[in-house]
Amino acid sequence: MSLTAADIQEIMRLVEESNFDELLLETQGVKLHLRRSGTSTSMVPVTATAPAAAPTAAVAVAATTPAPAARTAGDGQDVTSPMLGTFYRSPKPGAPPYVEVGAPVEADTVICIIEVMKLMNTVRAGVKGRVTQILPADGALVEFGETLIRVAAAD
Amino acid sequence: MAIRRVFIANRGEIAARIIRTCRTLGLETVLAVSAADRDSLPAKLADRAVCVGPPRPTDSYLKVETIVHAALASGADALHPGYGFLSERAPLARLCEDHGLIFIGPTPAQIEAVGDKLRARSEALAADVPVVPGASVSSVAEAVEAAARIGTPLLVKAVGGGGGRGMKRVDALADVAQAVELASAEAGAAFGDPRVYLERYVSSGRHVELQVLGDGRGEVIHLGERDCSVQRRYQKLIEETPAVGLSSRLLGELREAGVRFSRRLEYRGAGTVEFLVDTERDCFYFLEMNSRIQVEHPVTEAVTGVDLVAEQIAIANGEGLRLAQSDVRLRGHAIECRINAEDPAQDFRPSPGRVSVATWPSGPGIRVDTHIEAGSTVPPFYDSLLGKLIVHGPDRAAALDLLERALAATHIEGVATNRAFHQRVLANPEFRRGGVDTGFVARLGASS
Numbered sequence: 212m213s214l215t216a217a218d219i220q221e222i223m224r225l226v227e228e229s230n231f232d233e234l235l236l237e238t239q240g241v242k243l244h245l246r247r248s249g250t251s252t253s254m255v256p257v258t259a260t261a262p263a264a265a266p267t268a269a270v271a272v273a274a275t276t277p278a279p280a281a282r283t284a285g286d287g288q289d290v291t292s293p294m295l296g297t298f299y300r301s302p303k304p305g306a307p308p309y310v311e312v313g314a315p316v317e318a319d320t321v322i323c324i325i326e327v328m329k330l331m332n333t334v335r336a337g338v339k340g341r342v343t344q345i346l347p348a349d350g351a352l353v354e355f356g357e358t359l360i361r362v363a364a365a366d
Numbered sequence: 367m368a369i370r371r372v373f374i375a376n377r378g379e380i381a382a383r384i385i386r387t388c389r390t391l392g393l394e395t396v397l398a399v400s401a402a403d404r405d406s407l408p409a410k411l412a413d414r415a416v417c418v419g420p421p422r423p424t425d426s427y428l429k430v431e432t433i434v435h436a437a438l439a440s441g442a443d444a445l446h447p448g449y450g451f452l453s454e455r456a457p458l459a460r461l462c463e464d465h466g467l468i469f470i471g472p473t474p475a476q477i478e479a480v481g482d483k484l485r486a487r488s489e490a491l492a493a494d495v496p497v498v499p500g501a502s503v504s505s506v507a508e509a510v511e512a513a514a515r516i517g518t519p520l521l522v523k524a525v526g527g528g529g530g531r532g533m534k535r536v537d538a539l540a541d542v543a544q545a546v547e548l549a550s551a552e553a554g555a556a557f558g559d560p561r562v563y564l565e566r567y568v569s570s571g572r573h574v575e576l577q578v579l580g581d582g583r584g585e586v587i588h589l590g591e592r593d594c595s596v597q598r599r600y601q602k603l604i605e606e607t608p609a610v611g612l613s614s615r616l617l618g619e620l621r622e623a624g625v626r627f628s629r630r631l632e633y634r635g636a637g638t639v640e641f642l643v644d645t646e647r648d649c650f651y652f653l654e655m656n657s658r659i660q661v662e663h664p665v666t667e668a669v670t671g672v673d674l675v676a677e678q679i680a681i682a683n684g685e686g687l688r689l690a691q692s693d694v695r696l697r698g699h700a701i702e703c704r705i706n707a708e709d710p711a712q713d714f715r716p717s718p719g720r721v722s723v724a725t726w727p728s729g730p731g732i733r734v735d736t737h738i739e740a741g742s743t744v745p746p747f748y749d750s751l752l753g754k755l756i757v758h759g760p761d762r763a764a765a766l767d768l769l770e771r772a773l774a775a776t777h778i779e780g781v782a783t784n785r786a787f788h789q790r791v792l793a794n795p796e797f798r799r800g801g802v803d804t805g806f807v808a809r810l811g812a813s814s
Binding site: 328 | 432
């Protein structure tokens with residue numbers, strides 16, 4: 212079983228009308244986490260085995276409250292960091308960034324480098340669409356699971 | 367250079383314990399958390415928590431490069447490894463050293479010297495510290511020959527093992543070959559090191575260990591011993607200090623031996639030298655040295671009034687030993703019970719889950735070190751320790767009574783615990799008399 216966009220809209224409406232701030236729903240293959248005060252609502256594919264180095268793609272459905280703009284953003288997706296390390300937007304200092312806001316990405320497009328004790332790990336988008344936001348500053352420490360970029364689905 | 371921000375590469379009750387002392391000392395704390403521990407009590411207590419990876423320890427708490435990267439990037443000047451995980455891994459200490467991060471613990475060379483059991487054994491011999499009759503073996507044929515010399519019962523132990531893992535008891539010489547093959551295969555899989563050695567099994571032994579502090583320049587003091595004989599499958603369950611019923615001659619020699627062993631290494635920081643006391647022969651043997659803070663360290667803190675984590679930090683900070691041996695006074699009797707999320711109905715298998723009720727005892731003479739409160743999760747990825755109940759009284763009888771009341775006031779719901787097991791031990795006349803050997807728990811189980 213999987214959740215459709217309409218299902219999620221309905222669940223969000225129910226949460227919004229309820230007294231609860233947070234909902235964590237796990238069904239076969241899908242984990243849905245809604246948080247009232249948070250900025251994003253994400254749907255994470257649950258895999259039986261840990262994806263080794265592949266970035267986890269999280270589906271940001273919409274913010275529940277209070278940003279109305281985000282709510283209508285629809286089906287953007289959060290690309291989260293597969294590891295803790297230092298975030299670099301370009302392959303080396305001075306080189307152009309891998310991606311800019313507005314750029315199209317494919318699942319195998321490299322979006323950044325995450326450095327762990329001088330070891331450079333390339334991170335791929337894992338999803339197809341257009342980059343709407345790049346969150347960490349170049350050179351910042353990113354944690355495991357932290358959102359790196361947001362991608363809007365291709366039209 | 368003065369330590370100002372400490373990175374804690376651990377979880378659970380020991381993370382909370384280290385944070386508490388850091389706070390007392392006015393030090394900032396950054397805690398490494400896995401994705402399963404983001405909402406843990408230590409994560410809330412720390413000034414900052416950074417998520418280092420997914421729940422499985424191999425993907426988070428055991429990743430040396432990630433841990434050091436997180437410590438450096440979060441501006442920490444020192445790293446406390448706690449116990450377990452990377453605490454006794456020389457590569458972590460070395461990587462810290464290479465990057466100017468103070469490792470709160472011994473030097474990489476010291477970790478290596480005591481981490482390899484065969485090496486530790488030869489270090490003990492060199493320090494004139496008695497060891498259990500035994501032999502290292504490199505083939506099954508050699509093992510059979512050595513076993514005949516040592517005699518049965520004997521233990522087959524993994525060179526790279528610890529905490530009872532990779533250990534097999536052999537009662538008949540005919541079984542030696544098979545046990546060695548099996549232990550070697552298991553050790554290879556678990557520790558990446560298939561080497562094993564044989565050791566005489568002391569049938570009536572007590573596990574007595576000595577807490578030491580060294581300045582790293584050859585000065586070592588001890589803070590008394592701990593008796594940890596109440597064990598199930600080599601896992602300690604109850605620890606106390608002082609060890610009762612030992613002759614003052616034996617105790618004196620044991621303390622001297624532990625200090626001598628550590629001095630020879632010019633040991634730095636807090637460490638524990640473990641001995642097996644052979645009660646039948648009234649002698650003791652060196653077992654191993656643990657180059658880290660020990661789970662059961664609070665009983666020592668109770669009777670000495672010394673904060674061992676604070677001393678670890680002071681030594682790491684270059685302050686040396688702030689106590690002379692004559693400053694160490696042992697007062698009263700302290701006992702610790704490990705409250706584990708284990709199901710007695712399921713042969714004490716770990717019982718992970720969500721804790722719905724967590725009421726811990728409090729009052730004079732009672733200390734609880736825990737990371738569990740109502741609503742806490744016990745993830746299935748880590749050890750099952752929920753908390754430690756530590757009591758301190760003027761004498762053993764008073765401590766036992768206090769412990770009984772403290773256990774009665776402990777209520778954990780949502781996960782199964784071994785509380786009832788502890789209550790059974792406390793009610794047992796043999797335990798009440800004191801000085802039980804390491805076979806006690808097995809006998810207790812058989813009698814029920």
